[in-house]
Amino acid sequence: MTISLNAFLLVAGLLFAIGFFGVLLRRNTLVLYMCLELMLNATTLALVAFSRFNGTADGNTFVFFIITVAAAEVAVGLAIIVQLYRLRRTVQVDELTALRD
Amino acid sequence: MADFLFYLFAALTVGSALMVALNRNAVNAAMSLFLTFFGMAGMFVLLEAYFLAILQVLVYAGAVVVLFAFIVMLLDLDNQQRKPVGKLTYAAGGAAFALMVTGVLWLFCQEQLTSPALPAEASGSVLKTYGRQLFTTYLLPMQVAGFLLLIAMIGVIVISKKTTAAQESADAE
Numbered sequence: 538m539t540i541s542l543n544a545f546l547l548v549a550g551l552l553f554a555i556g557f558f559g560v561l562l563r564r565n566t567l568v569l570y571m572c573l574e575l576m577l578n579a580t581t582l583a584l585v586a587f588s589r590f591n592g593t594a595d596g597n598t599f600v601f602f603i604i605t606v607a608a609a610e611v612a613v614g615l616a617i618i619v620q621l622y623r624l625r626r627t628v629q630v631d632e633l634t635a636l637r638d
Numbered sequence: 639m640a641d642f643l644f645y646l647f648a649a650l651t652v653g654s655a656l657m658v659a660l661n662r663n664a665v666n667a668a669m670s671l672f673l674t675f676f677g678m679a680g681m682f683v684l685l686e687a688y689f690l691a692i693l694q695v696l697v698y699a700g701a702v703v704v705l706f707a708f709i710v711m712l713l714d715l716d717n718q719q720r721k722p723v724g725k726l727t728y729a730a731g732g733a734a735f736a737l738m739v740t741g742v743l744w745l746f747c748q749e750q751l752t753s754p755a756l757p758a759e760a761s762g763s764v765l766k767t768y769g770r771q772l773f774t775t776y777l778l779p780m781q782v783a784g785f786l787l788l789i790a791m792i793g794v795i796v797i798s799k800k801t802t803a804a805q806e807s808a809d810a811e
Contacts, residue, residue, distance in 0.1 A: 538640035538684065542754060543746050545681070548648045550742035552655055552674075554735050559659030561731035562723060567710055571658055571671050574702065578678055581690075589685040592757035594767045597687050598776055601768065604690075604697050605783045609790035611702050615709050616797040622713050623800075 545586035552579035566618050566628040570611075577607055644684055651677030668707045675699040689765055 552575055559572030581600045588596025622628050650673060657670035675698040682691035772780050 538644070538756065540641055540644045540684070544644065544648075545685070547742060547746060548651060548681070551652050551739065554738035554742070555652070555655045555659050557738060558731045558735040561734055562659065562727060564723070565664055567664055567706065567713075568658070568667050571667055571706060574671065574698075575655055575658060575674065578675070578698070582678055582681060585682055585685050585687050585690060589687065590754050590756060592759075594771060597690055598768065598771045600687075600690055601693070601772070602776075602779055602783055604693055606786065608697055608701065609786055611705060612794050613790050613797065615705055616794045619709060619712070620797055628713060 542586055542590045546583055549579045549583040549586070552576075552582065564629045564631055566621070566630055566633075569630065570614055570618070574607065574611070577603065640684060643680065647677045647680035647684065650674075651681065664710045665707065668703055668710055671706065672699050672703045675703065689768055 556572045556575035556579060559575065560569055563569050563572065581603050584596040584600050584603070588594065588600075618628055621633070625633060627633065654670040654673035654677065658667045658674060661667045661670060675694055679691040679694040679699070682688075682694055
């Protein structure tokens with residue numbers, strides 16, 4: 538494979554930027570959460586690429602832990618969103634203004 | 639061949655990530671997220687992290703996306719009317735995106751950031767390496783991760799329980 542480390546890092550950077558763009562742009566809490574997952578995945582791609590080009594397996598082990606934490610995070614976050622919907626009947630962030638007003 | 643596959647997976651990942659960020663329908667966004675995770679698993683295979691590629695498909699594409707799709711359909715969000723996104727939001731989002739992309743590109747255009755040569759043997763490709771690392775060097779983080787999963791499980795049960803009378807009346811409506 539002649540693909541350089543920089544190419545992988547560029548893809549990771551693009552993914553992170555897209556995730557950040559989505560977090561700023563979207564109003565639906567669920568889609569916001571998906572974009573957060575994208576940003577998290579961008580970092581895992583960078584870690585795996587660094588680990589491969591560095592010749593060590595530590596980055597891959599880190600990614601293992603990141604996946605564990607992300608799974609727990611998704612479960613808790615979605616439970617919170619469902620509970621929010623039960624109380625407010627909406628998940629649009631521009632209607633959830635109880636702390637702002 | 640591997641080069642072509644990299645471009646294919648990179649295009650798939652970035653394209654479907656854009657679909658996640660821009661698609662108006664939440665179900666379509668979840669399906670695009672599935673494609674994104676699949677493309678990332680392909681890139682993990684190219685980086686010879688086979689175990690992580692399988693984990694990515696099982697945990698992310700399997701569990702996380704299904705959970706997202708389940709919640710989207712449970713809440714049935716398409717019945718709600720949407721307000722159009724303001725111009726300022728578009729400008730801020732676009733500016734943040736452009737700044738990040740130019741930052742990354744600028745870093746790579748610098749001469750001193752050259753890519754290291756690819757080691758012939760990938761140390762992360764053998765499953766044995768993970769086992770040894772997880773149970774020697776990273777034993778404490780491994781225990782903490784297991785405990786975290788337990789806490790998350792209990793937390794989800796506690797959060798999704800109906801606790802107050804206001805919730806019960808809101809659900810009854």
